Amino acid sequence: MNKQIFQAIKEFIPENRLFTKLEDLYSYSYDASFGQYLPDLAVQPIDAEEISKIVKLANTFLVPVYPRGSATSLSGGSLPVEGGIILDMSQMSKKLVIDKENLLAIASPGVITANIHQEAEKVGLFYPPDPSSSHVSTIGGNLLENSSGPKGLKYGTTKEYVIGLEVVTPTGDIVRTGGKTVKNVTGYDLTRLIVGSEGTLGIVTEVILRLIPKPKARKTLLATFGQLVDSGYAITNILSNGILPAAMELMDNSCIRAVENYQPTGLPLDAEALLVIEVDGHPLAIDEEIKACEEICLSVGATTVKVAKTDKERDEIWKARKMVSPAITQLGPTKISEDATVPRSQIPAMMERLKEIREKYNLTLVVFGHAGDGNMHPNIITDKRNKEEMKRVENAVSEIFEAAVQLGGTLSGEHGIGILKAPYMEMELGKAGLELMRSIKQAWDPNNILNPGKIFPKPGITKVVLTD
Amino acid sequence: MNKQIFQAIKEFIPENRLFTKLEDLYSYSYDASFGQYLPDLAVQPIDAEEISKIVKLANTFLVPVYPRGSATSLSGGSLPVEGGIILDMSQMSKKLVIDKENLLAIASPGVITANIHQEAEKVGLFYPPDPSSSHVSTIGGNLLENSSGPKGLKYGTTKEYVIGLEVVTPTGDIVRTGGKTVKNVTGYDLTRLIVGSEGTLGIVTEVILRLIPKPKARKTLLATFGQLVDSGYAITNILSNGILPAAMELMDNSCIRAVENYQPTGLPLDAEALLVIEVDGHPLAIDEEIKACEEICLSVGATTVKVAKTDKERDEIWKARKMVSPAITQLGPTKISEDATVPRSQIPAMMERLKEIREKYNLTLVVFGHAGDGNMHPNIITDKRNKEEMKRVENAVSEIFEAAVQLGGTLSGEHGIGILKAPYMEMELGKAGLELMRSIKQAWDPNNILNPGKIFPKPGITKVVLTD
Numbered sequence: 001m002n003k004q005i006f007q008a009i010k011e012f013i014p015e016n017r018l019f020t021k022l023e024d025l026y027s028y029s030y031d032a033s034f035g036q037y038l039p040d041l042a043v044q045p046i047d048a049e050e051i052s053k054i055v056k057l058a059n060t061f062l063v064p065v066y067p068r069g070s071a072t073s074l075s076g077g078s079l080p081v082e083g084g085i086i087l088d089m090s091q092m093s094k095k096l097v098i099d100k101e102n103l104l105a106i107a108s109p110g111v112i113t114a115n116i117h118q119e120a121e122k123v124g125l126f127y128p129p130d131p132s133s134s135h136v137s138t139i140g141g142n143l144l145e146n147s148s149g150p151k152g153l154k155y156g157t158t159k160e161y162v163i164g165l166e167v168v169t170p171t172g173d174i175v176r177t178g179g180k181t182v183k184n185v186t187g188y189d190l191t192r193l194i195v196g197s198e199g200t201l202g203i204v205t206e207v208i209l210r211l212i213p214k215p216k217a218r219k220t221l222l223a224t225f226g227q228l229v230d231s232g233y234a235i236t237n238i239l240s241n242g243i244l245p246a247a248m249e250l251m252d253n254s255c256i257r258a259v260e261n262y263q264p265t266g267l268p269l270d271a272e273a274l275l276v277i278e279v280d281g282h283p284l285a286i287d288e289e290i291k292a293c294e295e296i297c298l299s300v301g302a303t304t305v306k307v308a309k310t311d312k313e314r315d316e317i318w319k320a321r322k323m324v325s326p327a328i329t330q331l332g333p334t335k336i337s338e339d340a341t342v343p344r345s346q347i348p349a350m351m352e353r354l355k356e357i358r359e360k361y362n363l364t365l366v367v368f369g370h371a372g373d374g375n376m377h378p379n380i381i382t383d384k385r386n387k388e389e390m391k392r393v394e395n396a397v398s399e400i401f402e403a404a405v406q407l408g409g410t411l412s413g414e415h416g417i418g419i420l421k422a423p424y425m426e427m428e429l430g431k432a433g434l435e436l437m438r439s440i441k442q443a444w445d446p447n448n449i450l451n452p453g454k455i456f457p458k459p460g461i462t463k464v465v466l467t468d
Numbered sequence: 469m470n471k472q473i474f475q476a477i478k479e480f481i482p483e484n485r486l487f488t489k490l491e492d493l494y495s496y497s498y499d500a501s502f503g504q505y506l507p508d509l510a511v512q513p514i515d516a517e518e519i520s521k522i523v524k525l526a527n528t529f530l531v532p533v534y535p536r537g538s539a540t541s542l543s544g545g546s547l548p549v550e551g552g553i554i555l556d557m558s559q560m561s562k563k564l565v566i567d568k569e570n571l572l573a574i575a576s577p578g579v580i581t582a583n584i585h586q587e588a589e590k591v592g593l594f595y596p597p598d599p600s601s602s603h604v605s606t607i608g609g610n611l612l613e614n615s616s617g618p619k620g621l622k623y624g625t626t627k628e629y630v631i632g633l634e635v636v637t638p639t640g641d642i643v644r645t646g647g648k649t650v651k652n653v654t655g656y657d658l659t660r661l662i663v664g665s666e667g668t669l670g671i672v673t674e675v676i677l678r679l680i681p682k683p684k685a686r687k688t689l690l691a692t693f694g695q696l697v698d699s700g701y702a703i704t705n706i707l708s709n710g711i712l713p714a715a716m717e718l719m720d721n722s723c724i725r726a727v728e729n730y731q732p733t734g735l736p737l738d739a740e741a742l743l744v745i746e747v748d749g750h751p752l753a754i755d756e757e758i759k760a761c762e763e764i765c766l767s768v769g770a771t772t773v774k775v776a777k778t779d780k781e782r783d784e785i786w787k788a789r790k791m792v793s794p795a796i797t798q799l800g801p802t803k804i805s806e807d808a809t810v811p812r813s814q815i816p817a818m819m820e821r822l823k824e825i826r827e828k829y830n831l832t833l834v835v836f837g838h839a840g841d842g843n844m845h846p847n848i849i850t851d852k853r854n855k856e857e858m859k860r861v862e863n864a865v866s867e868i869f870e871a872a873v874q875l876g877g878t879l880s881g882e883h884g885i886g887i888l889k890a891p892y893m894e895m896e897l898g899k900a901g902l903e904l905m906r907s908i909k910q911a912w913d914p915n916n917i918l919n920p921g922k923i924f925p926k927p928g929i930t931k932v933v934l935t936d
Contacts, residue, residue, distance in 0.1 A: 148651060156650065177901065179877065180877075181811060181878055181881065182624065183616060183841050183882050184809065184878045185880045186879045186885060187893060187902070188908060189627070189661060190905065192660040193661050213709075213710040240568060240592065243681065244681050281753065282749065282750055285753040289750075343647075344571070417653070421654075429643075432642075433644065437655045440908055440911060443907040443908060455655055
């Protein structure tokens with residue numbers, strides 16, 4: 001990297017927030033996905049003005065800039081694939097204001113999402129998006145990937161709760177988008193354009209979130225099914241009975257086995273599928289609703305249904321679901337975690353396709369996910385040192401993407417496109433659709449400074465590449 | 469207009485769907501806002517392919533294209549301010565599929581929004597957005613203006629329900645954005661960029677809407693207040709008690725008087741404000757909630773509170789609210805209808821500013837609106853032939869826009885910017901923010917073909933202009 005830009009940054013960023021040593025840079029070279037890339041420099045900015053200056057310098061010297069939250073990205077969101085400058089946003093975590101009267105939260109991008117949940121709940125409010133990583137991931141990262149977790153069906157995704165932003169643009173301007181009102185049609189919706197843009201269209205420096213009153217109560221059940229297809233019927237019947245659960249989580253047999261192998265919780269090893277269903281709202285309403293969910297599950301052939309009677313029992317049910325990630329991590333050193341999403345009615349077909357793919361390539365492939373909104377998480381557990389197996393993984397991942405699109409779904413529900421899925425963008429969007437996206441990127445970031453190498457496919461690369 | 473383009477269009481659009489006579493063109497020269505502009509030609513396309521051909525020709529011959537639904541726009545959305553071609557979308561109204569299993573509606577753009585409500589409700593589903601015009605306006609127009617009506621607080625705006633589109637781009641490509649899944653982060657969110665773009669970024673040819681289960685029951689009350697500020701306390705207290713009403717509609721004293729003058733329904737003429745509050749959900753829950761709303765209204769000083777006991781009583785309460793538009797139309801020949809939106813806590817301050825503006829300029833200014841989401845509708849009733857009064861209206865409208873922005877709000881909550889509010893865009897967005905929007909328009913529509921003259925301010929025009 002050019003020495004001049006380094007000198008220029010040193011003039012306004014003190015030494016303790018500027019990193020150039022190899023051992024420091026290594027810690028910025030990975031995220032929760034696949035691959036490792038060394039940056040040339042890492043900076044911990046403390047405000048929008050510092051970021052603006054850095055981005056302007058980066059444009060002058062044509063150096064890539066990679067914003068980074070807690071680096072829990074499963075798609076390579078924060079990987080510095082072309083070197084350059086890491087913006088470690090961890091120091092921008094001071095502001096978290098809950099505006100009770102306007103049902104808003106105003107937060108710095110580096111605030112941990114779980115803190116927003118906690119502070120909102122203290123005053124009887126609720127921020128529904130809840131990615132599995134919410135205890136470590138930042139709100140800035142969450143919204144740039146639009147990662148949302150289990151409550152998308154009832155409450156919508158992260159996007160539905162971000163109503164205003166302060167952003168440093170790819171050319172270094174500081175702008176505000178949206179504001180403090182839910183209704184806003186003053187020009188184009190730049191807020192929602194930037195949410196989910198994976199850090200390629202702007203660096204978020206402040207977030208305005210809409211909150212809602214906290215549901216008064218919740219009820220949870222765990223149902224197991226001998227036939228996977230029956231769990232699909234349960235989901236459809238619950239919804240068509242006018243019940244909108246806060247969460248409907250699915251785990252397949254491989255997932256159940258992995259959890260029982262890791263920390264036995266008494267799940268039936270022969271069940272083809274397991275559903276965790278949670279309803280929330282008024283106590284009288286949900287008593288009736290959870291009873292109806294129980295009856296529906298049994299009527300379509302559930303083997304067992306257990307409704308949690310206490311908070312402790314609820315925690316136990318969720319424990320089985322939350323154990324999935326650590327459990328499957330035990331199965332092998334490398335985890336490829338996907339988020340192919342299909343229309344709800346296609347979940348059984350998608351599960352069938354995933355089973356075929358697992359058998360065809362003889363891989364450890366477990367499936368869980370947010371069944372209510374069709375957002376599945378097929379995970380392949382492998383070892384990246386095993387080149388032969390990685391070739392099979394490449395093919396399997398390709399087929400997963402193809403299956404999702406063929407079934408009327410999408411490449412990514414909440415992890416983002418990042419680097420792995422970029423070769424498939426044209427398959428889903430078509431040439432003209434992808435070109436519309438690229439033209440926005442080019443108009444806003446003519447020097448391709450912000451998070452280059454993500455979302456847009458490289459010429460000639462039309463398949464997943466996991467091996468050198 | 470160039471004769472060649474007319475000849476070229478005649479080759480694939482039959483005579484009965486192509487209009488050139490002055491008497492026909494007159495009927496395309498207005499909408500529900502202010503001003504009248506004659507197009508050169510009007511076409512009724514029947515599919516995306518026809519529109520694509522027309523748009524490609526328009527790019528070749530540099531002729532503006534103005535898509536038009538039912539022309540209920542209050543901001544000039546469909547006015548052909550630079551002449552050219554009107555695309556009358558009324559013939560694209562055939563498709564309306566309710567996909568019960570996936571909780572979706574798939575519709576042609578010319579479908580009347582109320583038909584979507586009806587068809588969804590027939591199978592126990594619900595499409596919450598409900599602009600006052602929903603019995604005449606089209607879903608295509610609704611979504612391009614992101615007009616949403618009273619239920620934004622609880623259910624979000626139209627944008628929150630549009631998850632996929634088929635669109636003809638400004639250069640004539642046919643593309644699909646989003647899809648059938650609520651979760652989708654495959655590249656930039658073009659769906660939400662096009663929703664609310666007022667027809668400047670694409671012509672919508674198919675819409676995929678998310679539906680939700682229909683709430684099982686609802687309860688409605690009407691409360692009157694001697695002091696406007698007390699109605700504000702009622703709203704805040706209801707929300708902080710964990711109740712999220714489906715609607716909280718406010719009418720001011722001028723509004724009450726206009727309604728009583730038009731069709732007496734027994735509203736108290738001395739009330740400074742009136743609230744219509746509706747809760748929906750599980751029958752047991754809403755019984756309790758409406759009782760709490762009643763008690764809260766009384767505790768902050770409501771003069772009267774009436775809870776509807778039957779559907780008939782509910783209809784009567786809503787009649788008072790729905791009578792507002794026809795009632796105020798009686799007050800004068802010209803109505804300027806605004807939609808300045810402020811953070812909820814600023815409603816009393818905004819109402820105070822509107823009162824000052826009314827007195828300062830001595831105008832008939834009535835205020836009603838969706839208080840729950842801060843979306844107010846100040847309406848000035850005037851006569852456009854009275855040039856002296858129109859000058860005062862110009863100043864008053866300017867001050868309304870300034871007040872909304874100064875109070876942390878926005879120029880437009882749901883009517884769009886159109887032509888009247890364009891001069892104020894930079895005031896709200898700043899130079900850099902407006903430039904980001906303009907750069908998208910330029911990248912997608914280099915010839916400025918689609919709905920030119922809207923949203924973006926003309927150079928040198930920095931105030932509302934209503935007189936010649």
